[in-house]
Amino acid sequence: MIGTLDPKIPPGPLAQKWRNHRDHSRLVSPNNRRKFEIILVGSGLAGGSATATLGELGYRVKCFCFQDSARRAHSIAAQGGINAAKNYQNDGDSVYRLFHDTIKGGDFRAREANVYRLAEISNNIIDQCVAQGVPFAREYGGLLANRSFGGAQVSRTFYARGQTGQQLLLGCYQALCRQIAAGTVRMFPQTEMLDLVIVDGQAKGIITRSLRTGKIDSHAADAVVLATGGYGNVFYLSTNARGCNVTATYRAYKRGALFANPSFTQIHPTCIPVSGEHQSKLTLMSESLRNDGRVWVPKRKEDRDKPPGEIPEQDRDYYLERKYPSYGNLAPRDIASRAAKEVCDEGRGVGPGGRGVYLDFADAIKRLGENIIRERYGNLFEVYEKITGENAYKVPMRIYPAVHYTMGGLWVDYDLMSNVPGLFVIGEANFSDHGANRLGASALMQGLADGYFILPNTLPNYLASQMGKRPSPDAPEFRDTEKDVRARIEKLLNVNGTRSLDSFHRELGLLLWDKCGMSRHEKGLREALQKIPKLREEFWHGVRVLGSEQDYNQALERAGRVADFLEFAELMCIDALERNESAGAHFRQEHQTPDGEALRDDENHAAVFTWELQGDGQPPKLHRETLHFEIVHLAQRSYK
């Protein structure tokens, strides 16, 4: 079915590709736009900005989200900031440098053309958000303020206290509200996409379930856009919101869309450590804290139970500063996470269970005073105190890595269209820009670049050939897909087992964390691939889901998501096994440099791995998109 994967990268020099492409793309004229219906699934930064922008352009848009309001999408929880190459600090930043940092941070596993476009657009995003009234931090003279983030040697991050994601999302949400009032957008809150409808090989609609009433509906459209975020919750414990799931993208995969690099999952170095079995989620402490906090553990494991104040300076190991002197505590996320795991594996971890390292503000408080630290990070210190009961102005924070973001996602071409014509994928849900590791403050940038600026310019390229081709939601393809959806729900409710949903999800999460987490090896991955199908089998015989499908039934909605995670986890492990190299967040123990850094194999693995479903019992088929680097010189990443 799939020939060679063509990313459709426009010709010409890197810096002119995006402009050339726009100059030659097809358009839809203003009076024809209202004749097109677009489905947007997800209302976060990518989905919200795309919906608002397409509505403004005059398309008729339906936007779906599972939350009770578009404003609650998980983008809202992003703390630290958003990158842009404005060079307001006069510290040597440029579009090229942001591009290069992002490619390098991603360990050379992203497309040059996409990342360059992202860096170019970053500046427009800041302009757009300021115009909308996003209250970014400012200096006394009224200019915008910046701070620095991991993986960069310039200050290019714009922020709104520790609530940057919230403020950017509210900007999108307000723009979306304006379109709802204008009648261009219809919002469907508490409505979950359960399947993708393909008509004549093109994505032409979705099947949804109202979480409020249980009603199943068919929605037809001229194009379908998924902006459904990442799948970090496959690990059960992650920094994602409880509702985040893989269902929309996985259902699309089951209908023929290619899933790219599913094993690329980001483990964030600064999260509050796990405190017990009851825990339902992990809480991130923004990476921005690493600007002023120093990470350390005791040099000797005998000291690890001592109160930190009793460990003198000479007995502390500031291991990031020691190993990476030029980036120090601002080493990229994958590197900082692995370094924390390493010192804990050596038995030097602190706190209950020994899975924690200190993030210490004592020096910064001495240098700047408590007030400045409070102004910069006050809300994060409050969150920390609420969860742990400890005052981080007095004792160092304890942190440990946790699952945070997924670089993998559905494969898309330069237009952000998947291999299924008419199916577009934006934001975290696609695989496009972060390679094997995302740099801090780049997720917000990508979500908004996709939604405000890229999709509105590339979607017409497809729509222009689709005039009048929208099927009726009564077409047989919709009826058949709807039947599949109903059968699946019925099956879930009829298992009538004895084991709870959470216990399956937890078991899957622990298995993945162990075998397909911060470091992976062939034997472990093969073990996981043995165990996951067994667990899935047990699930379909033993899970207990109560209640009815025609009701507000939170257990049923979660059961469907866990069922998809149980299939998707296998795809992650297959991908991790196939990628026989280390790259960014994907660390295969077999492939490391003598000092323990990720060792890439550019000759055989400078490629995107995409997977095509082969049907029952068959392993998925691999298609590779070779990455061509014209500008960037592939090198061993060094942050030393």
Add this chain to the structure above:
Amino acid sequence: MNFLLRIWRQKNRQTPGKLVDYQVRDISPNTSFLEMLDILNEQLLDRGEEPIAFDSDCREGICGACSLTVNGEAHGPDHPGAVCELYMRKFRDGATITIEPFRVGAFPIVKDLVIDRSGLDRIVEAGGFITARAGSAPEANSILIPKHDADIAMEAAACIGCGACAAACPNGSAMLFTSAKVSHLAFLPQGHPERESRVLKMVSVMDAEGFGNCTNTYECEAVCPAEISASFIAKLNREYARAALRRSAGE
């Protein structure tokens, strides 16, 4: 720790609800309030009883989904913070804890502890935005905003849209919510072109949704997880008066 929970159960909007008693045992003090409800739901499932429906998503106090009244207080006793940020170490061992949904006429109950807060979305739809088309924004640093104004705008913009203000208010008023958005946008120069129509429309929709008026009891401010100051309500009143006056003067 052990607790006796008295929880509001209600099948749907039409059926009357009631408080039902549940015992929970051996809860770690480091368990969050919502995790305790997760544990209870697992136990109910074991007994073949339907779990308690309640809203939550981010579980770190920013998405605004969670909406419980704990012992009569919106979001419970640990202010400021959403109920997802409440930990059991804040309670006495053996305590009886009453858990209800937010009680506001304009937030009908959907099921158990879940309410319908779409009225808040409609207030924003009425005008809680700045019209700024993607593609036509000026260079960001061409708009200078004194730090003080930007900081106040941020304080107002921090609202998480949970609706606790209305739940705590004896009049079921959403004035704190509405005032936060009106103030956020009124303190910024970008918000000035639509300043008057915004406040007039938002207030009229707020009234039409059935939210009450403000009588200065300040309960809203006391429970607000985002620490939105009630002084923004004064700002809302000034903005409203200014807009109404200018309209009536034919400007």
